[in-house]
Amino acid sequence: MIVVGGRVAGSISSFHAAREGLDVLMVEKNPEIGTPVQCAGGVSDTFFKSMKIKPLAQFTCSRIRGACIHAPSGASFLTDDPIIKGYIVERKIFDKYLAIRAAEQGTEIMLNTIAKDLIIKDGKVGGVIVKKDGQTFDICSDIVIAADGIQSKIARKAGLDTRFRVDEICSCAQSEMVGVNIKKEIMELYFGNRTAPGGYLWVFPKGEERANIGVGIRRRKWNAKSAQYYLKRFTSKLDATEIEFNIGAVPIGGPVKRTYTDGLMVVGDAAGQVDPLTGGGIHIAAECAKIAGEIASEAIEMGRADAEFLKRYEKRWYKRVGANIKRSLKYRKILNQLTDEDINKLVESLEGGELNLFSTSLLRFVKDYRNILRILKEIL
Ligand SMILES: Cc1cc2nc3c(=O)[nH]c(=O)nc-3n(C[C@H](O)[C@H](O)[C@H](O)COP(=O)(O)OP(=O)(O)OC[C@H]3O[C@@H](n4cnc5c(N)ncnc54)[C@H](O)[C@@H]3O)c2cc1C
Structure with a gap:
């Protein structure tokens, strides 16, 4: 073979x-x-369990126990849903x-x-x-x-x-940076049209003050602003040093x-x-x-x-x-339709609360497209 x-x-x-x-x-x-x-x-515990691979110290940089979801308004909530748990390798x-x-x-x-x-x-x-x-x-x-x-x-x-197709591809740019103010064991995910249109910006901790900071965006046309543009906009405000830069693409159309x-x-x-x-x-x-x-x-x-x-x-x-x-494809299509205002309302309604609605918990609480729309209608 x-x-x-x-x-x-x-x-x-x-x-x-x-x-x-x-x-x-x-x-x-x-x-x-x-x-x-x-x-x-970012690799989940499920991967290691399913593949019968030990998360060895030689390739794991940090343990992940939760994710903090940030809305454009600055509102945020922390989720420690078990499916988020894993490692940054x-x-x-x-x-x-x-x-x-x-x-x-x-x-x-x-x-x-x-x-x-x-x-x-x-x-x-x-x-x-x-x-x-x-x-x-x-x-x-x-x-x-x-x-x-x-x-x-x-x-x-x-x-x-x-x-x-262009709209089925998430364009990404990422910098590994030193001197980043990170929360240990927490991934930070930032949503919003000005931060990462059609996607999100991530800060994945890799150890003491070190993180992978990246942006994935969905372009509707090739000449729209690049992922690198959004990344630099975010990282230029940090007092941190870049030690690696890379770009890539992810197929998100199923x-x-x-x-x-x-x-x-x-x-x-x-x-x-x-x-x-x-x-x-x-x-x-x-x-x-x-x-x-x-x-x-x-x-x-x-x-x-x-x-x-x-x-x-x-x-x-x-x-x-x-x-x-x-199921994820359905949820992504729904997320694509949310405006910054919708995301603000959604995250604000969860701020400090027990419910974790974004991403992971969407998968748990709702079973299909109609349910998700009904829940969103109730919240918004
Ligand atoms: C910026 C970014 C961040 C990501 N972050 C995460 C994350 O945190 N967690 C996660 O689960 N996923 C993440 N992903 C997605 C993940 O990286 C990919 O889904 C995964 O690596 C796919 O692996 P693969 O082996 O299928 O393909 P690839 O990793 O693309 O590997 C393909 C390989 O084939 C080789 N190749 C190509 N053509 C030829 C040829 N003709 N002859 C010989 N060799 C060839 C290439 O050189 C390459 O080594 C991210 C993707 C990007 C772009």
Whole structure:
């Protein structure tokens, strides 16, 4: 099996396939696993529990026990909902750790290797054409996993539509900063049109006075103000020093229509397997990647890498995380419609209270679109 992409989705699918006994090769275009970073590093306890990975001190920077939600008016409330609990990880080290884990199961890893195209035999994917050290060559394989990130080119070569529209993409910019006045164990999330239109600004504590500060916005047109603009507007008011800057994009439009074809499965950001409300992709990518690795092994064992067999990958991942993604998508659509005034009222009504309505508790208290509208009507 060949896996294209060596981050969360790639390493976890490689780990599970190799553990089931498959010969796995993971190719990564960068010279180092985990860089450049394109993530704030928020990982829930559920991820560690589900993946049976220990949150080791070597890659965790801080423990998270709650989140403070800020409205444009300055009103805020603190939620300590259990689903928020987790860690801020150092992605460079965390991604390497996941790759090491895959390698220890027998996965071979090729760095500086870009998958340029697919080998197609009798209409089926039969491997990849890679370029390494200036040389282009074929590597044959019964199954290819496309874990190559947002707008996956590899899956597109197999005929799957993995493109997202402008308004289905959250553009992000992030600075890691030192000298930040942080609340220990608390993530800060700022909402509002002037702060982060269509998204939010985050301050994720990474330790003593250190934080990842980032903004994710949803643009309606490409020439609107960039995420970097909103980030600089916020950070320029701080007396803090930047030690790292990165930009990235998250697919928040829900999964792509089809995540398998003859000889190929798509996982992670490449498949749009991201929570559309929070933009968090690590946990969902991991769940789906685990399933892809296991299905690949079953497929090889049965001699069935055809689409009809690989269909069970989509069925299984959908059963595991599909309902959550769907629900988050609904809530994001509702949040998109809220004005700053609505958000102020909503947060002010919860300020200092026990109820945690935003994001996490929305998921708990309401079951569908109609319910959420009814509750919002009552509050506003
Ligand atoms: C600014 C920002 C902050 C975020 N914060 C969080 C957060 O706090 N918590 C959370 O859960 N999620 C967060 N996310 C989302 C999360 O980072 C992603 O959902 C997750 O990393 C997806 O992992 P992946 O393996 O699917 O894809 P990617 O991380 O995109 O990895 C794809 C890999 O494939 C490689 N590749 C691509 N094409 C090729 C090719 N042709 N040949 C070889 N290699 C190739 C790339 O180099 C890359 O290493 C954030 C995203 C951004 C942009």
